[in-house]
Amino acid sequence: MARLTILLCHSPFHHESVDEAIEIGREALNRGHGVDLYLMMDGAYAVYNKQNGEPFNVEAVYQRLSDLMGKGARVVLCRVCAELRGISEENIPKGIEVGGLFDLSESISDSDAVLSFAGRG
Amino acid sequence: MTTPEKTLLIVIRSPPHTTLDSYEGTRVAAGLIEHTVRMLYTGDGVYAATKDSDHTLTGQFLSDLPDLGVEFYADAGSMRARGLVESDMLPMVKIAQDTKLRELIMEADASLSF
Numbered sequence: 001m002a003r004l005t006i007l008l009c010h011s012p013f014h015h016e017s018v019d020e021a022i023e024i025g026r027e028a029l030n031r032g033h034g035v036d037l038y039l040m041m042d043g044a045y046a047v048y049n050k051q052n053g054e055p056f057n058v059e060a061v062y063q064r065l066s067d068l069m070g071k072g073a074r075v076v077l078c079r080v081c082a083e084l085r086g087i088s089e090e091n092i093p094k095g096i097e098v099g100g101l102f103d104l105s106e107s108i109s110d111s112d113a114v115l116s117f118a119g120r121g
Numbered sequence: 122m123t124t125p126e127k128t129l130l131i132v133i134r135s136p137p138h139t140t141l142d143s144y145e146g147t148r149v150a151a152g153l154i155e156h157t158v159r160m161l162y163t164g165d166g167v168y169a170a171t172k173d174s175d176h177t178l179t180g181q182f183l184s185d186l187p188d189l190g191v192e193f194y195a196d197a198g199s200m201r202a203r204g205l206v207e208s209d210m211l212p213m214v215k216i217a218q219d220t221k222l223r224e225l226i227m228e229a230d231a232s233l234s235f
Binding site: 114 | 134135
């Protein structure tokens with residue numbers, strides 16, 4: 001079994017990379033691999049539990065993250081990025097860890113592969 | 122169990138203006154310091170490594186990271202395309218020709234692009 005770290009810095013309902021990160025993570029989990037997802041910059045919005053995907057007839061991203069965690073993924077939210085965006089404890093689904101770059105560093109240490117969805121698409 | 126440090130390439134592709142991507146990439150480099158970290162400025166990212174760009178946010182990191190062993194490289198082709206020369210760049214930035222770029226990429230265990 002391999003371990004995969006995914007760094008996601010893009011916002012939901014805007015950037016295709018959010019779907020790519022979640023679906024790659026799901027497929028890795030389905031194949032028995034471990035997945036760490038680190039949410040940074042606008043990727044922090046992915047956790048926001050008041051999202052409503054109904055206008056676009058899609059599932060809210062935070063629910064998809066919860067599904068990933070149900071399959072065994074570890075999801076870590078950058079504390080600084082969340083605070084900058086006004087995302088507080090009550091907006092964060094249960095099971096998501098609030099951490100920092102130390103967690104990303106540790107995930108990279110333990111991973112066999114790292115995928116980065118950041119900066120220009 | 123945590124494995125030994127890795128060689129990480131932080132690729133800055135975004136200019137220092139319009140978004141905070143280049144700043145966040147620099148902040149990430151500081152946070153990953155237990156690894157071997159190399160910074161590569163390419164495309165419009167080379168502007169972030171010039172002396173005259175605004176370093177209000179990145180200044181402290183750019184001052185400290187070389188002392189912590191972080192190496193800085195700028196893509197020679199991207200500089201050339203933008204009319205930049207070595208004297209335009211921050212003093213710790215080495216100019217990387219294509220051979221060096223390949224080496225940096227091949228030696229990296231992982232790259233994070235901002």
